[in-house]
Amino acid sequence: MDIPTLESLNLLAVLPAIILAAYTGLLLVVDLFIPNENKQRTALLAILGLGATGVALGVQINQYSAIGDQMAFGGLVIVDGYALFLQGIFLLSAILGILMAMNYLPRRGIERGEYYSLILFTTVGSMFMALANDLMVVFVALELLSIPLYVLSAFIRDDPGSEEAGMKYFLLGAFSSAFFVYGVALIYGGTGTTSLDGVAAVLAGEALNLPLALVGMGLLLVGLGFKVAAFPFHMWTPDVYQGAPTAATGFMSVGAKVAGFAALIRVLVTAFPGAAQAWGLLVIAIAILTMILGNVTAISQSNAKRMLAYSSIAHAGYILVALSAAQFPELAQEASSAALFYMLTYTITNLGAFAVVMAIEKDDGSGVEIEDFAGLAKSRPAVALMMLIFMLSLTGLPVSAGMVGKFFVFGVAINAASQSVWLAIVAIVGVLTSVVSAFYYMRIVYMMYMRDGDEEAEYPAIKPALGTALAVTGIGTLVLGFLPTLLFDAAQRALIAGL
Amino acid sequence: MLIEQYLPIAILLAIAIVLSLIVVFISRIMGPFRPTAKKLSPYESGMTPMGPAVRRFPVKFYLVAVLFILFDVEVIFLLPYSILVQDLGVYGLITVSIFLTVLTIGFIYEWKKGALEWE
Numbered sequence: 001m002d003i004p005t006l007e008s009l010n011l012l013a014v015l016p017a018i019i020l021a022a023y024t025g026l027l028l029v030v031d032l033f034i035p036n037e038n039k040q041r042t043a044l045l046a047i048l049g050l051g052a053t054g055v056a057l058g059v060q061i062n063q064y065s066a067i068g069d070q071m072a073f074g075g076l077v078i079v080d081g082y083a084l085f086l087q088g089i090f091l092l093s094a095i096l097g098i099l100m101a102m103n104y105l106p107r108r109g110i111e112r113g114e115y116y117s118l119i120l121f122t123t124v125g126s127m128f129m130a131l132a133n134d135l136m137v138v139f140v141a142l143e144l145l146s147i148p149l150y151v152l153s154a155f156i157r158d159d160p161g162s163e164e165a166g167m168k169y170f171l172l173g174a175f176s177s178a179f180f181v182y183g184v185a186l187i188y189g190g191t192g193t194t195s196l197d198g199v200a201a202v203l204a205g206e207a208l209n210l211p212l213a214l215v216g217m218g219l220l221l222v223g224l225g226f227k228v229a230a231f232p233f234h235m236w237t238p239d240v241y242q243g244a245p246t247a248a249t250g251f252m253s254v255g256a257k258v259a260g261f262a263a264l265i266r267v268l269v270t271a272f273p274g275a276a277q278a279w280g281l282l283v284i285a286i287a288i289l290t291m292i293l294g295n296v297t298a299i300s301q302s303n304a305k306r307m308l309a310y311s312s313i314a315h316a317g318y319i320l321v322a323l324s325a326a327q328f329p330e331l332a333q334e335a336s337s338a339a340l341f342y343m344l345t346y347t348i349t350n351l352g353a354f355a356v357v358m359a360i361e362k363d364d365g366s367g368v369e370i371e372d373f374a375g376l377a378k379s380r381p382a383v384a385l386m387m388l389i390f391m392l393s394l395t396g397l398p399v400s401a402g403m404v405g406k407f408f409v410f411g412v413a414i415n416a417a418s419q420s421v422w423l424a425i426v427a428i429v430g431v432l433t434s435v436v437s438a439f440y441y442m443r444i445v446y447m448m449y450m451r452d453g454d455e456e457a458e459y460p461a462i463k464p465a466l467g468t469a470l471a472v473t474g475i476g477t478l479v480l481g482f483l484p485t486l487l488f489d490a491a492q493r494a495l496i497a498g499l
Numbered sequence: 500m501l502i503e504q505y506l507p508i509a510i511l512l513a514i515a516i517v518l519s520l521i522v523v524f525i526s527r528i529m530g531p532f533r534p535t536a537k538k539l540s541p542y543e544s545g546m547t548p549m550g551p552a553v554r555r556f557p558v559k560f561y562l563v564a565v566l567f568i569l570f571d572v573e574v575i576f577l578l579p580y581s582i583l584v585q586d587l588g589v590y591g592l593i594t595v596s597i598f599l600t601v602l603t604i605g606f607i608y609e610w611k612k613g614a615l616e617w618e
Binding site: 033412 | 586
């Protein structure tokens with residue numbers, strides 16, 4: 001019997017994820033001894049843990065140029081630039097998610113310590129999604145990521161909307177996990193391995209069982225499509241995003257989506273370069289439909305959370321545009337770095353937009369209709385300015401992170417257009433639907449600046465935690481928008497070199 | 500892998516299906532069938548049936564069932580480990596310890612949350 005040695009385990013390479021996993025278990029126990037009225041301490045402890053993990057990750061990123069890619073757990077896990085970058089995104093979104101919840105949960109009267117532990121559990125799952133180099137690891141990470149999110153969406157126990165959100169998300173999520181596992185089983189049946197490199201090697205060698213592996217790949221696309229809310233697997237998104245507590249909605253609209261894409265890009269690019277034409281066409285079709293459906297449906301929404309849900313579907317479509325360019329081996333690296341950069345901008349901007357929604361939401365959960373933004377520029381000028389920045393960024397207008405992200409994504413699609421006319425079409429649809437999206441994003445801006453609101457409208461006080469989250473996301477959106485505009489080529493080159 | 504290698508499994512499946520069909524229906528076909536009200540009533544260890552079978556029961560039983568899984572899974576993994584304890588050596592011991600620690604965290608959590616108390 002082969003017993004793994006310490007060298008093959010290479011635990012040091014996955015130290016950040018291990019630290020966070022151990023810390024989360026500890027936090028769950030420690031939280032039991034923190035009295036109910038002091039649950040903010042749990043939140044601070046959670047941020048402390050994420051910070052410690054961030055330090056470990058920072059050390060790793062610092063050493064990355066010297067050490068290069070590493071394997072751990074005997075090849076089940078790979079630590080490369082891609083994984084390091086994504087882990088950074090996950091830690092950032094978890095810290096911001098907790099900062100927002102610290103203000104939001106006590107107001108809604110649902111502050112329980114488990115909320116913070118569950119966010120950490122999800123983050124551990126996301127980190128392993130990015131690290132995974134084997135379909136089984138992807139699956140376990142996917143479950144570790146999803147199950148806490150089901151609980152988070154149902155966190156307002158006595159609210160039927162939240163219950164509905166949790167139940168719907170759980171049933172459809174469990175269903176999609178089943179698709180994913182079935183896909184893994186078929187790929188194993190077709191190739192005899194679940195390792196991503198192994199699958200690629202078998203597919204490159206002989207096409208004997210290609211149909212079986214291809215069907216399996218399609219099922220993986222279905223399973224992960226659910227997680228990232230791509231058409232036609234987006235049905236759960238509006239209801240879940242609207243019903244879940246806003247803090248959880250904001251967190252899962254970035255955490256789950258980015259993690260889903262982390263696995264999707266890694267699996268398709270690493271394991272299925274041999275079937276690139278097949279999945280390339282599929283991804284293009286899904287991307288076009290997702291962008292059209294998300295943007296067009298968002299126009300008719302009157303609830304801000306629901307509108308942001310459809311907008312998050314649309315943004316999944318934009319990331320798929322980058323992925324569709326990754327079907328050409330020479331562009332795979334550029335395409336995945338474009339997707340990574342887009343996910344970073346989307347994470348910061350979308351979390352910021354939800355932080356603003358939280359800032360105007362009333363204690364009973366109402367007050368998040370688009371009408372409720374009326375007159376915000378007069379009563380809360382700073383918050384309105386933040387929202388303006390986030391809306392500009394989500395639309396993709398200049399001097400914002402979103403514009404740079406979209407530039408990378410559509411840029412790589414246009415680079416690939418010489419290889420296949422479909423890439424040109426997908427890029428054109430992307431640009432056109434971005435124009436459509438301006439309509440509903442700018443409607444909020446119109447409401448805030450042009451319309452007079454209720455003079456007596458009372459907004460909840462913004463506590464330091466939410467203020468910090470707003471400041472970080474607002475400044476982050478601007479910095480990501482400004483710096484690459486100045487140093488555009490250098491940034492792109494650095495991104496590609498680092499991955 | 501060739502499809503012929505699955506042949507024994509297919510034969511086993513066919514035998515299982517045919518055999519179970521025979522077992523279920525042979526007594527119905529061969530034996531006499533003279534129903535009375537008593538014979539058709541559900542079997543409750545010879546007692547006279549009382550009340551409907553679908554009854555309301557406390558939701559706490561679901562909690563107990565979920566908590567049971569914690570220890571159920573523990574045993575499922577410990578049993579094969581106990582056979583390979585010698586071969587796996589220190590590596591196995593550490594791995595299983597980590598697994599048990601995680602389960603213990605869950606146990607401490609349910610205990611402190613009062614999930615083990617009935618009232």
